[in-house]
Amino acid sequence: MSNKYQCDRCGEKAVYSRRYSGQRFCSGHFREYVERKVEETIKSSKLVKRGSRIGVALSGGKDSLTVLYILKGLAEDLDLTIHAISVDEGIEDYREEGLKAAEELCLELNVPWHVVSFKDAFDKTLDDMKQRGERGPCTYCGVFRRRLLNKKANELELDLLVTGHNLDDEVQSILMNYLRGDVERLARLGRGLRNEGLVRRLKPLREIPEREIALYAVLSDFDVSFDECPYALEGFRTKVRDFVNDLEQDHPGIKFSILRGYERMLPSLDVGSATIRECNSCGESTPNETCKVCSLLSDLDQSLK
Amino acid sequence: MEIIVKNRKEKKVNIEDSSSIDDLLKKLGINRETVLTSRNGVISLEEEVLEEGDIVEIIPAISGG
Numbered sequence: 001m002s003n004k005y006q007c008d009r010c011g012e013k014a015v016y017s018r019r020y021s022g023q024r025f026c027s028g029h030f031r032e033y034v035e036r037k038v039e040e041t042i043k044s045s046k047l048v049k050r051g052s053r054i055g056v057a058l059s060g061g062k063d064s065l066t067v068l069y070i071l072k073g074l075a076e077d078l079d080l081t082i083h084a085i086s087v088d089e090g091i092e093d094y095r096e097e098g099l100k101a102a103e104e105l106c107l108e109l110n111v112p113w114h115v116v117s118f119k120d121a122f123d124k125t126l127d128d129m130k131q132r133g134e135r136g137p138c139t140y141c142g143v144f145r146r147r148l149l150n151k152k153a154n155e156l157e158l159d160l161l162v163t164g165h166n167l168d169d170e171v172q173s174i175l176m177n178y179l180r181g182d183v184e185r186l187a188r189l190g191r192g193l194r195n196e197g198l199v200r201r202l203k204p205l206r207e208i209p210e211r212e213i214a215l216y217a218v219l220s221d222f223d224v225s226f227d228e229c230p231y232a233l234e235g236f237r238t239k240v241r242d243f244v245n246d247l248e249q250d251h252p253g254i255k256f257s258i259l260r261g262y263e264r265m266l267p268s269l270d271v272g273s274a275t276i277r278e279c280n281s282c283g284e285s286t287p288n289e290t291c292k293v294c295s296l297l298s299d300l301d302q303s304l305k
Numbered sequence: 306m307e308i309i310v311k312n313r314k315e316k317k318v319n320i321e322d323s324s325s326i327d328d329l330l331k332k333l334g335i336n337r338e339t340v341l342t343s344r345n346g347v348i349s350l351e352e353e354v355l356e357e358g359d360i361v362e363i364i365p366a367i368s369g370g
Contacts, residue, residue, distance in 0.1 A: 005350050015348040024350070061368060168367070214366035215341055218348065226368040241367070245338040 016215055020253035027219050034216045038070045038204045047160055047202050050079045055158040055199070057149050058084040058106070058113070060098025062217035062224045063164030065105050067205055069220065071162060072109045085152050087145045088117040090125025097225045104223055114156070116148045122297065130231065133300050137231040140296055147284075147293045153199040165203040168210035171258045172240050179240070186262075187269040197285045209255060308355055312363040320355070327351040329361060341366050 005014045007026035014024035025033060042048050056071060058064045068084060075082055086102045088095055099115065106113035119125050122144065130137040153161050170189075177186040205213060217224050232238055247254050278284070279291035286292070310318045310333070320329055326349060330337050341364040342349055355361070 005353055013347075014350055017350045017352065027348075211338060211341065211366040214364070214368075215348070218341060218364065226365045228368050245336050245367075248338045249336050 015219070016212070020256075030212075031216060031219055034066075034208060034212060035070050035073065037208055038067070039074060041204045041207055042071075042074070042202070045202055047200060048078065048080070051081075052078070052160060053081045053083075053156070053158045055083050055085050055149075055153045055156060055161045056111075057161060057163045058086045058102045059164070060086065060100065060102035060224070061164070062222065062226070063166055063169075063205060063210075063213050065101060065164075065222045065224055066213050066216050066220070067162060067164045068105060068111065069109065069222070071204065072111060082111050083156055083158065084111050084113045085149055085156075086113065086115045087148050088115055088119070089141055089145065090118050090127060091229065091231070092127060094227060094229055097227065101223050101225070114152055116152050118144060118148075121148055124300065126231075129300055133296075135296070135299070136235065138235045138237070140300075141231070143292050143296055150197075150199055154197070158199055160202050161199045162202050162204060164205055164213075166205045166208055166210045166213050167255055167259065168241065168244070170203070170206045171244055171255045172237055174258060174262045175240050175244065176237060183269060184271065187266070187271040207256075207259070306355070306357040308358065309360045310363065311360065323354055325352050325354050326361060329355065330363075333363075335363065339367050340364060 005017075006012065006024065007014045007029055008024050009029050010026060012026035012028070015027050016030050017024045048054070054071065056064065056068045058068055068082075071080070072082060074080065084102065084106050086099055088099060103113060105111075118129075122129075124132075126137055126141055129140045133140060149161060173189055174186065177183075177189065214226070244255065244258075276285050276287060277289070279286045279294055280289050281294035281298075282291060284291050284293070288295075290298075306322050306324075307317055307319055308329070310316055310329070312333075312335075318329070318333075320332060324332075326342050326344065327337065330340070330342070330351065337351055342351065343362045343364065344353060344355070345360050346362075349361075
């Protein structure tokens with residue numbers, strides 16, 4: 001077997017080539033590249049200090065498993081305390097697989113694992129909500145998941161919440177907000193502006209393409225399933241995702257251009273300032289009279305009548 | 306030449322000699338951004354040239370995180 005597909009650095013068999021730069025990596029150097037990129041992103045955020053208490057939102061998919069694994073690798077040097085938090089929306093089959101993978105990795109890495117469930121918190125699973133509610137399932141899922149993660153993070157007195165959002169996720173969000181004309185959200189996306197009571201977020205994988213995370217997960221032997229959420233196809237995000245991937249195929253590197261262009265645009269985006277109040281139902285911070293969680297919950301209850 | 310493609314199920318695919326995995330993906334209408342590929346059990350580069358009887362597995366790379 002010829003060795004004509006070689007790693008640029010060591011001559012071992014290459015498993016990955018990056019189209020827009022022509023670089024080739026063997027398994028070892030590829031993983032090293034990803035780990036160093038994650039470390040750089042963390043350092044440049046300036047959010048992680050010695051002794052930081054960090055929560056990792058762990059869905060059990062390839063991204064969150066990867067970010068937990070790499071973060072844990074940095075934990076000793078930086079004296080970090082790491083907790084994993086999984087949200088169980090109650091999506092039949094799909095979520096069970098993720099939780100299994102999450103539990104397994106936490107055991108292996110000796111990371112405390114916390115599970116919070118829709119059923120316990122709201123008395124309904126996402127499957128229930130999808131049946132009873134008028135909004136798409138992704139709407140309920142995103143809003144409620146964020147609330148549950150934040151609550152748990154506050155309970156555990158964490159300084160930061162790490163999520164596995166990758167370059168593809170970021171680019172999709174940028175485009176979705178732009179296409180919808182939601183300039184405010186576009187501005188908030190980049191600045192990580194947070195209301196009081198919301199734990200600061202960090203996305204260490206945000207400059208790494210999704211495909212590279214998938215490769216990292218495969219090469220690291222994570223017991224990860226590549227199934228899609230059964231509700232994913234219904235979302236606007238999927239359309240945008242397919243569009244961006246089509247572009248990238250013919251114009252390699254365009255995902256990065258979108259991210260970089262957005263970052264340069266950010267200082268010019270006027271966020272405006274919303275007065276933060278307390279939700280008239282639950283007391284959590286919100287720019288509105290009633291917070292999003294409570295307004296969605298009341299919609300759901302009403303549609304039962 | 307004939308190769309075997311595993312993508313949820315297994316099927317035999319006829320493809321021109323000296324085709325690369327990239328050519329195969331184009332023929333199957335699969336966007337290379339959305340998959341990883343292995344050739345005879347080993348993760349491969351898309352530019353690798355295939356040989357008769359190769360087994361190519363197509364692994365979805367996009368999924369919930």
